[in-house]
Amino acid sequence: MAQVVLKDVVKNYGPVYAVNRVSLTVEDGEFVALVGPSGCGKTTTLNLVAGLISMSGGAVTIGDRDVTNLDPKDRDIAMVFQNYALYPQKSVYKNLAFPLQMRKLPKEEIDKKVRDAAKTLDITHLLERKPRELSGGQQQRVALGRALVREPRVFLMDEPLSNLDAKLRVQMRSEIKRFHQDLGATIIYVTHDQLEAVTMSDKMAVMNGGFLQQYDSPANVFANPINMFVASFVGSPAMSLVPLTAVSKGTQVVLTSPEGWEMPLSDANGRKALSATSNKVVLGGRHSTIKVHKVQVPGAVPGKVYTVEPTGDVTFAQVFVSGATVNVSVPPGFALRPDEPVFLEFDQDRMHLFDGETEMALRL
Amino acid sequence: MSTGQAIFRDVPDPPAPKRPSLGSRLVKSRTDYLYVAPAILVMLVVIAYPIYYTIELSFFNTPASLALSEKQFNGLDNYVTILTSSIFWKVTWQTIIWTVVSTLFAFLLGLGAALALHREFAGRALLRGLLLIPWVVSAVAASYVWKWLYHSDFGAIGALMVQLGVTDQPINFLDNTTTSLYSLIVVNVWKEFSFAMIMLMAGLQTVPDTLLRAAQVDGASPWQRFWHVTWPHLSSVSTVTVLLLVVQNFNSFIIPFIMTGGGPVGSTQIWITHIYELAFLRQRWGVGAAYAVLLFIIMMTLGYFYVRALTRGDDQRAGA
Amino acid sequence: MSSITEYRSGGMGWRWAGRIFLVFLLGFTIMPMAWMLITSLKTGFAAMQYPPQWWPTEPTLDNYWRLLDPSGSVGQDFLRYFWNSMWVSVVTTVLAVAVAVPAAYAFSRFRFPGRTFLFFAVLLRNMFPAVVFLVPLFILMRVLGLVNTHGSLILTYLTFGLPLAIWLLKGFYDNIPIQLEQAARIDGATRFQAFFLIVMPLSTPGIIATSIYSFIGAWNEYIYAYTFLTRHDQMTLPVGIQRFFSENATDWPGLMAATFLMSIPVVVLFLVLQRYFVRALTEGAVKH
Numbered sequence: 015m016a017q018v019v020l021k022d023v024v025k026n027y028g029p030v031y032a033v034n035r036v037s038l039t040v041e042d043g044e045f046v047a048l049v050g051p052s053g054c055g056k057t058t059t060l061n062l063v064a065g066l067i068s069m070s071g072g073a074v075t076i077g078d079r080d081v082t083n084l085d086p087k088d089r090d091i092a093m094v095f096q097n098y099a100l101y102p103q104k105s106v107y108k109n110l111a112f113p114l115q116m117r118k119l120p121k122e123e124i125d126k127k128v129r130d131a132a133k134t135l136d137i138t139h140l141l142e143r144k145p146r147e148l149s150g151g152q153q154q155r156v157a158l159g160r161a162l163v164r165e166p167r168v169f170l171m172d173e174p175l176s177n178l179d180a181k182l183r184v185q186m187r188s189e190i191k192r193f194h195q196d197l198g199a200t201i202i203y204v205t206h207d208q209l210e211a212v213t214m215s216d217k218m219a220v221m222n223g224g225f226l227q228q229y230d231s232p233a234n235v236f237a238n239p240i241n242m243f244v245a246s247f248v249g250s251p252a253m254s255l256v257p258l259t260a261v262s263k264g265t266q267v268v269l270t271s272p273e274g275w276e277m278p279l280s281d282a283n284g285r286k287a288l289s290a291t292s293n294k295v296v297l298g299g300r301h302s303t304i305k306v307h308k309v310q311v312p313g314a315v316p317g318k319v320y321t322v323e324p325t326g327d328v329t330f331a332q333v334f335v336s337g338a339t340v341n342v343s344v345p346p347g348f349a350l351r352p353d354e355p356v357f358l359e360f361d362q363d364r365m366h367l368f369d370g371e372t373e374m375a376l377r378l
Numbered sequence: 379m380s381t382g383q384a385i386f387r388d389v390p391d392p393p394a395p396k397r398p399s400l401g402s403r404l405v406k407s408r409t410d411y412l413y414v415a416p417a418i419l420v421m422l423v424v425i426a427y428p429i430y431y432t433i434e435l436s437f438f439n440t441p442a443s444l445a446l447s448e449k450q451f452n453g454l455d456n457y458v459t460i461l462t463s464s465i466f467w468k469v470t471w472q473t474i475i476w477t478v479v480s481t482l483f484a485f486l487l488g489l490g491a492a493l494a495l496h497r498e499f500a501g502r503a504l505l506r507g508l509l510l511i512p513w514v515v516s517a518v519a520a521s522y523v524w525k526w527l528y529h530s531d532f533g534a535i536g537a538l539m540v541q542l543g544v545t546d547q548p549i550n551f552l553d554n555t556t557t558s559l560y561s562l563i564v565v566n567v568w569k570e571f572s573f574a575m576i577m578l579m580a581g582l583q584t585v586p587d588t589l590l591r592a593a594q595v596d597g598a599s600p601w602q603r604f605w606h607v608t609w610p611h612l613s614s615v616s617t618v619t620v621l622l623l624v625v626q627n628f629n630s631f632i633i634p635f636i637m638t639g640g641g642p643v644g645s646t647q648i649w650i651t652h653i654y655e656l657a658f659l660r661q662r663w664g665v666g667a668a669y670a671v672l673l674f675i676i677m678m679t680l681g682y683f684y685v686r687a688l689t690r691g692d693d694q695r696a697g698a
Numbered sequence: 699m700s701s702i703t704e705y706r707s708g709g710m711g712w713r714w715a716g717r718i719f720l721v722f723l724l725g726f727t728i729m730p731m732a733w734m735l736i737t738s739l740k741t742g743f744a745a746m747q748y749p750p751q752w753w754p755t756e757p758t759l760d761n762y763w764r765l766l767d768p769s770g771s772v773g774q775d776f777l778r779y780f781w782n783s784m785w786v787s788v789v790t791t792v793l794a795v796a797v798a799v800p801a802a803y804a805f806s807r808f809r810f811p812g813r814t815f816l817f818f819a820v821l822l823r824n825m826f827p828a829v830v831f832l833v834p835l836f837i838l839m840r841v842l843g844l845v846n847t848h849g850s851l852i853l854t855y856l857t858f859g860l861p862l863a864i865w866l867l868k869g870f871y872d873n874i875p876i877q878l879e880q881a882a883r884i885d886g887a888t889r890f891q892a893f894f895l896i897v898m899p900l901s902t903p904g905i906i907a908t909s910i911y912s913f914i915g916a917w918n919e920y921i922y923a924y925t926f927l928t929r930h931d932q933m934t935l936p937v938g939i940q941r942f943f944s945e946n947a948t949d950w951p952g953l954m955a956a957t958f959l960m961s962i963p964v965v966v967l968f969l970v971l972q973r974y975f976v977r978a979l980t981e982g983a984v985k986h
């Protein structure tokens with residue numbers, strides 16, 4: 015296993031920058047999720063690490079080797095593709111054996127490794143079948159098997175679970191995680207599903223528009239999103255964002271809405287709000303940090319219920335606040351009706367403030 | 379809502395990596411050329427050289443022996459000879475009739491067959507196979523069979539028409555200037571309609587069933603469904619098919635050459651057979667070459683549209 | 699009536715129109731082939747009658763025996779032509795596939811400078827009539843010392859088989875997911891190994907189709923064979939048959955038997971492998 019370092023990696027197709035100066039370090043044995051919306055450059059980044067496409071700029075090192083100009087075969091990596099890319103004409107056995115054959119291992123050793131991998135993944139009974147005779151989940155296992163027969167230095171996975179149905183996906187998620195723990199493997203895992211990234215990874219790299227936005231542990235990304243994009247991308251339901259205006263009133267700073275209501279900020283939050291480039295400040299809050307009241311309480315802001323979605327344990331609701339939609343949750347007993355006026359109290363210690371101009375989180 | 383990209387609004391894109399020079403790109407993709415080199419090499423020898431040679435020849439007067447050392451430059455004389463000869467216009471007109479009528483009927487028969495076959499039924503593959511036979515048998519065989527069918531004394535078609543009471547006497551299809559060209563066109567259509575058929579059958583598979591169903595639910599008649607749903611989906615295949623048919627017909631040689639040799643009295647002479655006659659039978663190499671150059675120009679024009687129709691969307695496929 | 703396909707075929711009336719049309723078309727298609735077969739079963743005398751015998755009163759296979767009898771002079775010639783045609787067609791096919799496969803792959807996958815130009819050049823080769831190349835190629839063959847050899851035909855057929863072969867195969871490669879090669883390269887294959895070990899076996903249907911195409915084209919070719927070969931022990935079937943006919947102008951049954959025998963290999967090959975052939979032809983032509 016080995017460390018992977020991307021330094022100022024750029025890939026452009028003419029004027030389109032698929033990957034724009036991405037730098038990140040994946041430590042030895044770490045599970046890093048590359049996450050972002052479709053088209054943000056995840057696959058391209060992974061392919062650059064793999065050496066499948068040539069770089070327009072920057073460098074990649076694996077272990078202590080600069081692999082920027084190496085062929086994929088010389089990088090000692092394994093990859094799992096979204097569509098599995100199993101060789102259709104080869105049996106499962108031959109699919110698993112192929113990487114070993116390419117490395118000219120002796121026949122008996124190949125056989126042993128293939129059977130070991132098959133056993134680990136519980137696909138021994140499928141060895142003689144052709145890929146098209148397998149279900150999606152089985153194909154997925156074979157693809158995984160082909161990656162792990164070889165004990166490479168790094169595993170690259172490009173949305174390996176996105177073609178599976180929901181139930182299987184959850185199951186495979188924990189298997190991959192388990193497999194990471196057992197092997198201590200270095201894994202770069204691409205997904206567009208932030209939940210997958212949060213639940214599986216040691217660190218997540220959030221990308222958008224070819225840029226790396228934030229690279230940190232899921233807990234930190236969740237707790238301290240660096241900007242509005244990350245804030246709204248990570249977490250489900252998404253963090254709610256309400257654009258407001260910051261105004262100093264004597265010693266206190268308040269956020270005001272066009273409708274005329276005011277929300278006083280704590281000292282710390284007030285100082286953050288004043289550090290913004292203009293008086294435009296965006297208030298952010300996750301549903302778990304917002305209290306819902308049926309009557310006005312100090313500091314709460316008025317809103318109107320839009321939809322109510324009971325899920326059993328907890329009831330989610332969307333509330334219109336100053337033109338924005340705010341996601342809240344209430345206990346199942348708490349009756350809410352559409353169009354009912356409510357008052358939302360944001361937790362001062364756990365609320366987020368963003369610069370309305372730069373969209374960056376305001377920090378002290 | 380927020381787009382996130384905006385936060386890097388002030389960060390300029392890195393300077394566009396310099397477009398690598400042609401030289402370095404050539405070097406970088408040198409192994410790519412290994413794959414195409416054999417094909418290109420063969421084609422160069424057998425295409426580029428003849429093209430060059432033909433163009434050169436068209437400006438010379440060359441002795442019948444083709445002794446090139448004795449050739450004489452005569453400028454555009456060969457071209458002038460062609461364009462001012464009365465046979466040129468006759469042959470051109472016949473070529474147009476031959477090409478247009480053959481293409482039209484081959485396409486229409488092919489379209490009809492494709493539509494009729496676009497439905498699962500027992501024996502469909504067999505029927506398709508049988509209809510394709512004329513297209514795979516050699517044009518030489520086809521020409522002889524049809525020549526025999528058209529035979530003035532013992533031909534089956536003439537006899538059949540008399541037996542059915544269509545005519546009193548067997549028609550002399552091939553030895554008659556009014557029927558000869560059209561008789562050959564029938565053979566040509568017989569030979570190539572099934573090409574249009576399979577092209578269009580493939581095209582029909584791209585017509586989404588859901589659209590046709592939706593149109594039916596909306597109350598469209600079969601004709602309206604064809605015209606508004608099916609036909610628009612066929613337009614690109616149709617373009618390619620018609621272009622290929624036109625090219626193929628313009629270039630036909632074997633059927634007129636074997637069946638009538640261009641006769642009687644030149645009534646089935648088309649460009650290609652005429653060029654052949656000029657060059658190989660009358661040894662007027664220069665004039666033949668000039669004809670060939672004119673033909674190039676026509677073909678390149680058609681070729682432009684052909685390539686455009688074929689490569690539509692080709693560059694969207696990946697591969698970095 | 700199956701309502702599932704109704705929207706395709708129109709109403710009952712259209713369906714019947716379609717059936718009648720197909721019957722008519724089948725008649726038009728089959729009639730000449732049938733007449734070829736019927737005539738070939740007649741004696742010379744029986745063929746020359748008016749009105750014709752629609753079915754031979756005394757069917758005979760003599761015409762075939764004569765063509766296939768290696769001890770007779772007609773049989774000797776015919777079998778030699780047949781063998782020549784087979785040899786030329788098989789060699790052409792093998793070479794065309796060997797050359798077209800890498801080229802088609804490169805055109806499908808790589809973006810090298812000049813790719814578009816070369817590809818257009820390849821496609822445009824389809825547009826040129828054989829006759830235009832006759833004189834220069836004849837001279838070229840003289841220079842290369844290939845006149846009156848099968849090499850001259852093979853080289854020529856190769857060039858006009860190649861564009862189509864490349865186009866057909868490119869259609870196949872375009873449809874093979876690029877991830878398969880990427881997987882192979884990550885598994886330790888070089889680019890060439892990825893192509894040769896993974897992609898090439900997958901394009902077998904395309905290779906089969908291309909081979910049939912190339913074989914049929916070479917088998918049926920007439921003009922070059924007619925011009926390049928003057929020694930009759932070198933002739934291929936189309937030319938040989940013509941020679942046969944010009945010497946026996948009225949032996950229609952013999953000629954029909956010869957054309958029938960000449961058609962057998964291509965028709966059988968085609969009918970057996972029809973699905974590959976049709977698929978390949980349409981793979982490239984129809985973009986989704």
Ligand SMILES: Nc1ncnc2c1ncn2[C@@H]1O[C@H](COP(=O)(O)OP(=O)(O)O)[C@@H](O)[C@H]1O
Pocket residue numbers: 027030031032050051052053054055056057058059696697698
């Ligand atoms: N071969 C290519 N040519 C041109 N643009 C490409 C190519 N490959 C990817 N792109 C562009 O690069 C961007 C990132 O693509 P990708 O890495 O596949 O996104 P993701 O995997 O995050 O969905 C997209 O806008 C895509 O259109």
Ligand SMILES: [Mg+2]
Pocket residue numbers: 053056057058
């Ligand atoms: Mg992707």
